[in-house]
Amino acid sequence: MxxxxxxxxxxxxxxxxxxxxxxxxxxxxxxxxxxxxxxxxxxxxxxxxxxxxxxxxxxxxxxxxxxxxxxxxxxxxxxxxxxxxxxxxxxxxxxxxxxxxxxxxxxxxxxxxxxxxxxxAPASTRRKPEPLSPQAQRIVLNLIAGRWDGYSASALAELTKRSRASVTKYLKEIEAICPPLLKASWRVRALGNPRYSKDELLDIFEPYLKSPIKKVIRLSHLPAIDELKPLQPKLTGMSALPFFSDLAHDASRMTIMMDQEDIATLQAQTGSAWRETAWNEEPAFVIEEWTYPLDDASDRSIAATGLACVDPFSLYAELINDEHDDPRIHDAIDQLREQLCQQ
Structure with missing residues (x-):
């Protein structure tokens, strides 16, 4: 063609x-x-x-x-x-x-x-909406944030480093949940927001968001910030939420996200101090490996901690479907959402 x-x-x-x-x-x-x-x-x-x-x-x-x-x-x-x-x-x-x-x-x-x-005329082949796969969720979050609005399937393939065939599958997942977000003209399929507000998009996709956490490592030793900075980890979870809400920041504990390669590098640097805690012990340091990489970050936490944190849309996807007993956390997540919708 x-x-x-x-x-x-x-x-x-x-x-x-x-x-x-x-x-x-x-x-x-x-x-x-x-x-x-x-x-x-x-x-x-x-x-x-x-x-x-x-x-x-x-x-x-x-x-x-x-x-x-x-x-x-x-x-x-x-x-x-x-x-x-x-x-x-x-x-x-x-x-x-x-x-x-x-x-x-x-x-x-x-x-x-x-x-x-x-x-x-073609028969309707609309698929049933289902929880998003990791890469489809990554695309959706970037769309809601306004970063990947109007991008073609080819452009998304380059951004995600996935094949065109894979991106087509991700777009079909998105289309099943919200058909107006996908536009097709000749051979080009493109993702585009037809004037939905961020609040409306979160309402539409929230039931289909999944935790991006693939693996959790719970350690007893909290490394020095100078040890962490070269690897550019991002604060996440309860370590990032205080910077988007009125929760107090707890400097004695830290939760970060890193990719598998950087985790291996940090473990090698830490040496014998790398000790994982038992299930019934409180960790001082938690590392999360996610199912997809971050495409943005927030600098809100740098002044207080020396480290950036995950972008607020990714943080919201991580926290929204977790079970939290503390009503203060629920309030903080609501505050996070309010800020997302105002951006």
Missing amino acids: DTKIMPDLTIEVFGDTIELGGPSPVAAKIPRITLEHFCLRDAWLGDEKENPFIAAIATDYPSLINSRSLVAAIGNIDPKPVVICLETIDSGLRNAYHREGISFASEDGNAYLPFLKIQQ
């Missing part, structure tokens, strides 16, 4: 496939500029070569004007019907083709072939 010549599309219409023959001889008889966005092929529906037509295969997303001009030019030379064939079609162009009486068929299940008395 990225080249001017597109030899094939696989389009099914009520169980039959549009079969493509060789290049249509009509192409040599019409102005080259009219063919700029199309490749003409002889075509028919199903195994029998009855009711032949000309398939005008779009080599990029066509406009109504280009389509209309092409159909008119072919009609002056050949009486066979012309079918605009596309990979996908949006509702605007689909409705315009209907109004103009232009035949079309697309790989996504739309077809309008009045010369065969056929009209087809």
Whole structure:
């Protein structure tokens, strides 16, 4: 689809496939500029070569004007019907083709072939909303924060360092929860906020957020800040929440998040002082390994601790579905949310 010549599309219409023959001889008889966005092929529906037509295969997303001009030019030379064939079609162009009486068929299940008395729309395939996978949650949090608003699937693949196929799956998870956030035009799928407030988005996605914590290491020894700074850990959990609420900061305990590689580095530096506490002991230092990396951080805690903390959206996702017995913590989480919605 990225080249001017597109030899094939696989389009099914009520169980039959549009079969493509060789290049249509009509192409040599019409102005080259009219063919700029199309490749003409002889075509028919199903195994029998009855009711032949000309398939005008779009080599990029066509406009109504280009389509209309092409159909008119072919009609002056050949009486066979012309079918605009596309990979996908949006509702605007689909409705315009209907109004103009232009035949079309697309790989996504739309077809309008009045010369065969056929009209087809794809069946709904919306998946059931489910708790978000780690990378889908990462994308959602960045969208709510306003950082990844309007990004295409290709751009998100680069940002997350995941394949396009994987990002497509993540976007389907998001679409199942909130369909208006996904827009498709031709081959491009993009994530975009159609003017939802942060408060509305949190209401929509909160039931599907999961704790990002993959592993917890509870240690008896609290390292010096100078030992930690080179590894750029981020305060999280109850160590970060006081900087977004009226909770008091407890300097005697610390909870940070780090990736697996940095955890290994810190363990090597700590040596014999690295001692994990028993389940019934109170740790002085807690390290969390998360299921996805941070894409932002907050400097609110630097003046008091020397370390940055996780960004407030990630912190909210970590804390919102935890069980907390202390009503002060619930109040602090509510304060955190209020601040998120004001940003």
